[in-house]
Every structure is written in C-alpha cells, then in structure tokens.
Amino acid sequence: MKRIAGIFIILIFLYSTYYDLTIGTLPSEISKASEPENEQKVSVESTEEDTMTEEPMSEPFQAVTVEPGNTVLSIVEHLHEGPYPATIQDIIYDFKELNGIEPEEMQIGEEYLFPLYQ
Known part of the structure; x- marks a missing residue:
C-alpha cells in the first residue's frame, strides 16, 4: 500500500x-506584460518617406539624484507611490535605454533618468 x-x-x-x-x-x-510590446512590423511596401515620419515610442521619465542605499527599483517604487506597474526586466531595460549604463554602475550624488509608468 x-x-x-x-x-x-x-x-x-x-x-x-x-x-x-x-x-x-x-x-x-x-x-502578456513580459512580452515585448514595442515590436514594430515593417511592411515590404514601406517607403523611405514612411520610415522618416515614424517616431520611436517614448515613455515619460523623471530625473532623480541618487542617494546612498537607493536602487533603480526602490526609486521607481517611490516615484509610483507603491508597487510599480511593470516587470523588473522592463524597468531595468528602460533605465538602460534612458541612461546608457547598467543599474550597477549608478553613482551616489549623480542624476539619472528613471521611467514613469501609467
């Protein structure tokens, strides 16, 4: 048994x-939130004029001076007054795109751009 x-x-x-x-x-x-949303499908018949008028999607951001103990996630959580409405991977990716550096390379006292989500 x-x-x-x-x-x-x-x-x-x-x-x-x-x-x-x-x-x-x-x-x-x-x-669905973890899937990339900004994939752009390009049609075969698109002309050079069409691609010139397209603007990249830009999300709002806010500049914040980093203090001791701050992390990207803690700052984004503070900006949204609670839990952030995006995945951690999305937040880190957006931070890299806005600032051009890895989150681990942040320096205390420097000002960086942090993404704002709706």
Missing part, C-alpha cells in the same frame, strides 16, 4: 512539473 501511494505521489509531482513548464500557471495578464 505504501508503494502504491509513493508511486501516486511521484506521478502527481511529475505531471504538475510538466504542466507548469509547458502551459504555465501565471495569469495571462502577467505573461
């Missing part, structure tokens, strides 16, 4: 692991 129960528990564990890795258990809102 113990052997059957052990096999049953192992089968449930293997099935739940398979389900989690293939289908996932995250809500659809979270998984």
Whole structure:
C-alpha cells in the first residue's frame, strides 16, 4: 500500500512539473506584460518617406539624484507611490535605454533618468 501511494505521489509531482513548464500557471495578464510590446512590423511596401515620419515610442521619465542605499527599483517604487506597474526586466531595460549604463554602475550624488509608468 505504501508503494502504491509513493508511486501516486511521484506521478502527481511529475505531471504538475510538466504542466507548469509547458502551459504555465501565471495569469495571462502577467505573461502578456513580459512580452515585448514595442515590436514594430515593417511592411515590404514601406517607403523611405514612411520610415522618416515614424517616431520611436517614448515613455515619460523623471530625473532623480541618487542617494546612498537607493536602487533603480526602490526609486521607481517611490516615484509610483507603491508597487510599480511593470516587470523588473522592463524597468531595468528602460533605465538602460534612458541612461546608457547598467543599474550597477549608478553613482551616489549623480542624476539619472528613471521611467514613469501609467
């Protein structure tokens, strides 16, 4: 009887692991947020004039002077007065795009641009 129960528990564990890795258990809102939104599809018939009029999507940002103990995530959380409405990867990517440096390279007393989300 113990052997059957052990096999049953192992089968449930293997099935739940398979389900989690293939289908996932995250809500659809979270998984959609992690997908890149700014993929631009270029049509074959686009002319040079069309590409000149397109402007890159720009998100609002705010300049903040870094103090001791501040991190990119803590500053963004403070700017939004609570939890930030974007994934950590999106915030770090946007910080890199705005400032051209890695978050680990921030210096105390320097001013950097931090993304604002709606």
